[in-house]
Amino acid sequence: MEVALHYAIRIAKDLAENNKGAHILIVVSEVTLAGMHDPSETNIDVLVCHSLFGDGSSALIVDADPVASVEKPIFELVSIAPVLVHDSFEAICGAIREGISNWSSIFWAAHLGGLAILDQIQAKLSLEPEKLYATRHVLGEYGNMSSVTVLFVLDEMRKKPTKDGLKTTGEGLEWAVLLFGFGLGLTNEMLVIHSVNIA
Template sequence: MNKCERPNQVRNLLKICICRGNRNADGAAIDIHFPGGQLHGEDGDGGGGEKGAARGGSGDNNGHRHRQSACVDQITYPDYYFRITNSDHMTELKAKFKRICEKSMIKKRYMHITEEILKENANMCAYMAPSLDARQKMVAEEVPKLGKEAAQKAIKEWGQPKSKITHLIVCSTTCVDMPGIDYRLINLLGLNPSVKRFMMYQQGCFAGGTVLRLAKDISENNKGSRTLVVCSEMILSTFHGLDETHFDNLVGQSLFGDGASAVIIGAGPIPETERPLFELVSAAQTLLPDSFGAIEGHLREVGLTFHLQKNVPSIISENIGQILKDAFGPLGITDWNSIFCIAHPGGPSILDRVEVQLGLKPKKLQATRRVLSEYGNMSSASVLFILDLMRKASVENGLSTTGEGLEWGVLFGFGPGLTVETLVLHSISTSNCN
């Protein structure tokens, strides 16, 4: 496994700026602030993101000495994965895994989990060996720290005193201790102990939309509130060795990576101080018909196991058209190429099917595909990475709005259930982002 060449390289952080928020049923502006939106990759540039340093390396600022985040090259990952899991003798399965990785559209991913960690915890390299205690000990320590880094960048770009934060929403697929990551972040960030906390566990990939929907509800019902949203995800719980009868495990091992994203959402931005990026207009959640068991996750003594059915791309693509019709019907929008699209990067097959089903132009999902390529699937953190990349690229390319020059857009996440979160967004003039 390759190490990130840049010293002090952070594992995929997102620091978004501020965003103006929604309109409620009365047309009142509900401001959603996205602070902190910086993507940190191997090149330090997430499509316009400024270069920045963070953790990793000897004596890093997280107190974890001599640990370094691994920057994983997707081409060489199959050789590493089969070697570290003592599976090189499974030649046919290895050839299959190489093909999966080649078709994944991923160039690299970032992982806290290193060869050193795996050698110290050999059961994590097996498919069904007890390892939950070791995994939970690590995620309980590392997931809050990764979330803290994203939150700090968000608060810094927001530019307001952290004492103005009134609510905290935290999402992670791992780390189920009590008190949870939300409690840890209050202390790590030095937030007011009276901040109202919401902790979301075990939601999976659709939760990047869920946190925005919940923050929207808070903003609409709590005048003057500012909600800090943090999604922090690591694959420490989901890394497993091989089982020749469970091929869906191979797909998961080829897709997932670490990442954390943070955003601040609120209503009524302070003029000349809080510069919105997008408005949240509406939000919805739905369960897709006949999809039970299509995506499942089970937390057991072996860690968190994921199970994916082959028909996931077709189930999503067959339903996405009606979902968009329901979301944009009130606006009279039926041309999906006239809106910007932020889709959870669940994998190339899903994106390809959605693109065909909706008749999208080739570049319509370019921001999603870029994040998938540079970071892999970071579960709930992914869609905020895409949102950040889009607004930065829109400014750099001289487009008129943060939504690639378009006025309206959609953000949707999908995951276990199958559950789909759909948010209608309204972009902001890029002249307001400088």
Template sequence: MVIGTVPLDTTIERPLFQIISASQMLVPGIDGALTVKYREHGLVVTQAKEVPQLISSNLEACLAKTFSSATNSDVVKDWNSIFWAVHLGYTQVFDRVEKTLGLSKERLRASRHVREEYGNMASATVVFILDELRNKSMKEGMATTGEVLLGFGPGITIETVVLRSVPLQAVAKSHPFPV
């Protein structure tokens, strides 16, 4: 993924995803339900028991807001028609997202694979998930045309990004690393 407006040198920088729309929602009514602290021994994350329910009850409103900015419509008829990169967090949150949106296991395969292989790497996790989606798409010749990047943060914030992938043929022809 290249972040920026236009890659200066297309022999080095090759965009993989275009950011279409992004939004952040602070879930109302509870402060400190999810905290992240850096300590000498690593990252310490605490989660209140209400977090999975709070996220799932606010998720569709957040997605509607982001999609209305991206498509002038807050309606997606089938959440399984797009690809998902969901930050791993806690298993209960992950499972609640899947259930709330009615996602098939395949939609979250890349997220589950990264969780199993690497665990929760904080913000870097989503980059690994996007890379897993890209690798699978290139190997299988699939076109990942639309994606949702979904993450959760302290307080409780829900971060939503709508992405569009660059055509795979353009990436595959110029990709400097084996997939």
């Protein structure tokens, strides 16, 4: 589940900050094929699941003291906050409330969920269409790969600014929004990240 990746990142951050020189490798692999079912004309959930989810693998390294001459950090992890949404046993929804008036003034690395979820996020927060570009691109190219999806979105956010001639990994902006994921409970995992200079 995508929330498990966020737990791993949180633990890696703590390990790196408390063990000088530590480099923590996180490897994520999702195999949704294990849940494959025969097509069903009466069960629409089977069709939806097969059309949304795919398999994927990715990795990242977390450290607190990058060696400037050797390593090129892509993002700085500023804070992580898990939030348990009460009375949400069968819900996949959540509210984002923060002291910001223009949600398009920051860059977004969102777990993709599906088109309907992305459309709702964009509408509710009045986001400019390009704000969810990386997420929509990954959805179109790979589908929803559960936890590994967020790393694919970050990789797209790493590559596109270079192609576009921007100075930072975050669409030329300094602060990132939340890599948010949903887990059982319902639990939202929120991470605030800071973009770094590409050069």
